[in-house]
Amino acid sequence: xxxxxxxxxxxxxxxxxxxxxxxxxxxxxxxxxxxxxxxxxxxxxxxxxxxxxxxxxxxxxxxxxxxxxxxxxxxxxxxxxxxxxxxxxxxxxxxxxxxxxxxxxxxxxxxxxxxxxxxxxxxxxxxxxxxxxxxxxxxxxxxxxxxxxxxxxxxxxxxxxxxxxxxxxxxxxxxxxxxxxxxxxxxxxxxxxxxxxxxxxxxxxxxxxxxxxxxxxxxxxxxxxxxxxxxxxxxxxxxxxxxxxxxxxxxxxxxxxxxxxxxxxxxxxxxxx
Ligand SMILES: [Zn+2]
Ligand SMILES: [Zn+2]
Numbered sequence: 020x021x022x023x024x025x026x027x028x029x030x031x032x033x034x035x036x037x038x039x040x041x042x043x044x045x046x047x048x049x050x051x052x053x054x055x056x057x058x059x060x061x062x063x064x065x066x067x068x069x070x071x072x073x074x075x076x077x078x079x080x081x082x083x084x085x086x087x088x089x090x091x092x093x094x095x096x097x098x099x100x101x102x103x104x105x106x107x108x109x110x111x112x113x114x115x116x117x118x119x120x121x122x123x124x125x126x127x128x129x130x131x132x133x134x135x136x137x138x139x140x141x142x143x144x145x146x147x148x149x150x151x152x153x154x155x156x157x158x159x160x161x162x163x164x165x166x167x168x169x170x171x172x173x174x175x176x177x178x179x180x181x182x183x184x185x186x187x188x189x190x191x192x193x194x195x196x197x198x199x200x201x202x203x204x205x206x207x208x209x210x211x212x213x214x215x216x217x218x219x220x221x222x223x224x225x226x227x228x229x230x231x232x233x234x235x236x237x238x239x240x241x242x243x244x245x246x247x248x249x250x251x252x253x254x255x256x257x258x259x260x261x262x263x264x265x266x267x268x269x270x271x272x273x274x275x276x277x278x279x280x281x282x283x284x285x286x287x288x289x290x291x292x
Contacts, residue, residue: 025067028149031189032063036145040194045209045247049194053142054259055150061261062149069153070160078161085169094171105176109167113180114230116163118238121227124155132255132268133158139257139264140192143216148192152268163229187230192216203243205233210243217248 040049097105124134133155140147167177190197191212199208207230215226225242228234235241257267 025064028063028067032145032149036189036193036195040144043196045194045196045213049142049144053144055140055142056146058259058261058264059146059150062151063146065261066149066151066153066156066265070156073153073157074160077157078165081161081165082168085165089169089171091171093169097171098173102173102175102179105172106179109172109176109180110183110230112170113163113167113184114228114234116166117159117229118227118234120159120162121229122224122240124158125224125227129268130158135253135255135257136264136267138216138253139255140216141252143192143194143213143251145189145193148189150264152265154268184230191229203232204236205231207232210247211235211241213248213251214242214244216251218250218252218254219248222248 037051041051097108100108121134124130133152136152137150137155140150187207191207191209193209195209197209199206199210202208203210207226207228211226211228211232214222222242225240226232226235227240232241232243258264
């Protein structure tokens with residue numbers, strides 16, 4: 020789990036998703052070595068490792084607290100269910116947790132500074148899916164997985180749901196033209212998540228779910244026109260360089276002066292003369 024180089028993640032992106040993105044592209048004419056390619060590659064290699072270290076320390080401590088607080092009868096009852104039912108429950112419960120954490124990242128200004136790194140992607144593809152600040156990942160994974168651990172699900176449903184999540188996370192960011200038909204109203208698709216990344220007023224703060232788009236339909240936050248968005252990214256001034264992105268949430272950039280600032284400066288100047 021804690022390998023320095025995540026060879027599996029590299030192989031999945033470059034041996035499976037990159038060829039598909041060129042064979043059946045959603046947006047035509049993308050260059051292979053696009054802008055921010057190196058930044059996203061470093062997110063795949065380094066951020067993944069930072070996240071795993073943080074996960075081991077923080078989530079490990081939370082798990083120990085849960086072990087002593089939750090009665091064992093809950094886990095015994097949950098594990099008595101069939102594996103297929105537990106798998107569905109793990110997907111639903113963890114994605115409700117994902118939805119809550121993701122929506123919180125968008126609505127709390129300090130947390131948005133971490134999540135803005137992910138929304139700075141202007142060319143969506145499977146490699147760009149890895150551009151997530153490690154503390155953003157830690158917050159979302161802890162919120163979505165700790166309830167699963169507390170309820171005491173069996174290991175196999177967690178492994179199966181985890182594998183489905185990993186592939187779906189890459190697919191919904193990818194530049195692959197694939198339609199989900201009527202299932203798009205229930206399951207998160209590239210169309211659904213590409214609209215989450217669209218830099219268009221109607222799409223802001225929409226489509227928060229990671230796996231089940233129906234959660235957004237239930238909470239009234241779904242936005243999914245038939246056409247794909249054309250403009251991605253955020254107006255937040257996120258830097259391009261990898262290490263500056265890691266530091267960005269802690270280094271509040273000066274905003275450009277606005278009209279009221281200039282009027283106040285003039286007033287102070289007049290009073291001092
Ligand atoms: Zn978001
Ligand atoms: Zn995304």
